[in-house]
Amino acid sequence: MSNQNTNRMEIKKVNRNRIYKLIYQKGEMSKQSIAYALNISLPTVTQNLRILLEQDLILESGMFESTGGRKAKAVSYNPGARYSVGVDITKNHVVVVVVDLGARVIQKLRVRLVFENKREYFQKVGALIEQTIRDSQVDERKILGVGISIPGLLSQDARKVVYATILGFTGGRIESFEEFIPYPCIFSNDASAAGFAEVWNTNMADNMVYLSLSDSVGGAIFLNQNFYPGDNQRSAEFGHMTIVPNGRECYCGMKGCVDAYCNSRILSESAPNGLDGFFELLRQGSPTHQKIWEEYLEYLLITINNLRMLFDCRVVLGGYVGNYMEEHIHTLREMASKRNTFEPDGTYLQVCRYKTEASAVGAALQHVQPFIDSI
Template sequence: MNNNGVNSIEIKKINRQTIYKFLYRHEPISIQEIAYTLNMSLPTVTQNIKELYERGLVIKTGLFESTGGRKAKAISYNSTARYAIGLDVTRNHIGAVLIDLSGKVIKNERRQFPFINSKEYFKGVGNYVQAFIEDYNINTKDILGVGIALPAIIAPDRETVSYATVIDFKGGKVSAFSEYIPYPCVFSNDANAAGFAEMWGDETFENVVYLSLNNSVGGSIIIKKNIYEGYNNRSGEFGHMTIVPNGRACYCGKKGCVDAYCSAKLLSDSTNGNIAEFFRLLSIGNKEQKLIWEEYVSHLVIAVNNLRMLFDCNVILGGYAGAYMDDYIGEIRELASKYNTFEVDGSYLRVCKYKLETTAVGAALILVEDFIKNI
């Protein structure tokens, strides 16, 4: 075997990926500037751009003045070369998104669709996915696949559920879904997917803790842009940190877990499950909601401060409840900082930027990331 041959193929692949990743993160730019910025030779860049262009992965977006006064072609990655579908499977609903390579949401939908571990259910999901993209004239070969986020612990193969209590799917396989879906499917944990979406495209910070305040509380830990999975893929299970010894019963069977105090349900139970209505009533100073909110926040800030003490990085409030907290972030920061040994301000605490279907977007972005890695 000729080692030099293998090496040159590897180098070629690395160059192609470097150029594509660079284009993915930047505004349209000339071949000359790509070569200059990446410290590559002009022929190398030209050859790679030609190949990527022939594959439809980059586009020429027009002419602009280059430094020599000569008009140069601007090169950009083609955000509509591929698409990905994301599903957020919950106990009672399915949220779905269709995104392009940039992560832009082309379509999103959420509907009642109770999870049942049965062939009828998985077949129903398959039909739903087909109908969901029907209106869009997308070539099926341009669909990277379907990312399926579950309220469950996922094994490292991304195809098996190793633990689940919110839905009855322990030991479940991705093949249960993919039997009825004609695209590659991968599982992800719901909170990890949401955290991943929040970090996507953000160059300003590398480490973040995402606290997912849905009807069950979870989260994810992202270190250097990668999800920290833990040894059993159980990292970020913030919902089951004990904050009140012998406290309220948690659905997991233990007592005093964060989930029993910070689930979005505690808020929306007062408004027939409607979280938007809860925050509307809170905003107009309705007494019942105000009392519920104060009690809720008093526990939330303990969880938040614990996360700050543990990770010393930004903490994002997400999930159904987190998405509504923009107007209250000042108050929450102030209360959280009262527990903080080192800091007087709580500016490390943020509200999520994606307000809709974050989890489904993140599940789909995992396929986009795979695609970029293997370009």
């Protein structure tokens, strides 16, 4: 094939990808509005839409009322064209989700399963994945892969764990899981994955900092909608910023880390029913829990304000505690504004949209992103 032909084909593919991504972003569009938005001729749009339709990647989704009285045909992306599986591995639980191309959770399973760096454990996880896929009734041939979120730091190719003290899985490899999973697998850091799920297909802002408040504290940084990994894949380790000189001991061996003041166990271990119980007692006005909460918030707001000062962008609260923050967001924003040197309000502070399954969804999206890019 001549170079010219190759170029023409590449341009065609670029156009098709731009068209698909625009439909994906907007959900539903007319042919005319696609042509207008991308500055591509109507015949080119038509031709590409036909190919996308043939590939089952888009759907003809009805009619738009257009101004001239004639109705314009609308297209939308087909969320069921492919699926992806996400797994969130924590010390005591496994969450498995099946998501469609739109990052919607089709099937979810959460079971208590204590992590062990043993073959039997990986085999059990493989069986849970198989079960979840079966329950979802999704065509197995449409599954892009399995993303596995773990509380640990990863190698650059995301196939090896370089630090996972909480699990005791330092040095762990993706092959351990792959042996029992008949799909391509990739690791994700739990907080990065959850942050990825939060920014997915949102136009809210170009920049976002995600603060994950779970058994350990972590986070993720997105600049211009791109994940910022850092030089050593250790960005956003917010849990190990020092907030109290010589303060409480952290599991990492240092003193005064954010983690020692803001991890979810500080709240959950003070109540008989974990976090649910804690927030229930707080609602009932228990003075003991009120005191724990106030102290927790004091350190949390120092952390949040530091993030705002550093990044000057929205801060999203996630993780186990983030799931309960909706009802406290006004208090938090008020506290945030009081601490802030420059701003009269704390609206930059937001609550996560995904709840307990955020990390699993984000891990699943690690397969969706390259698929969309490849269309």
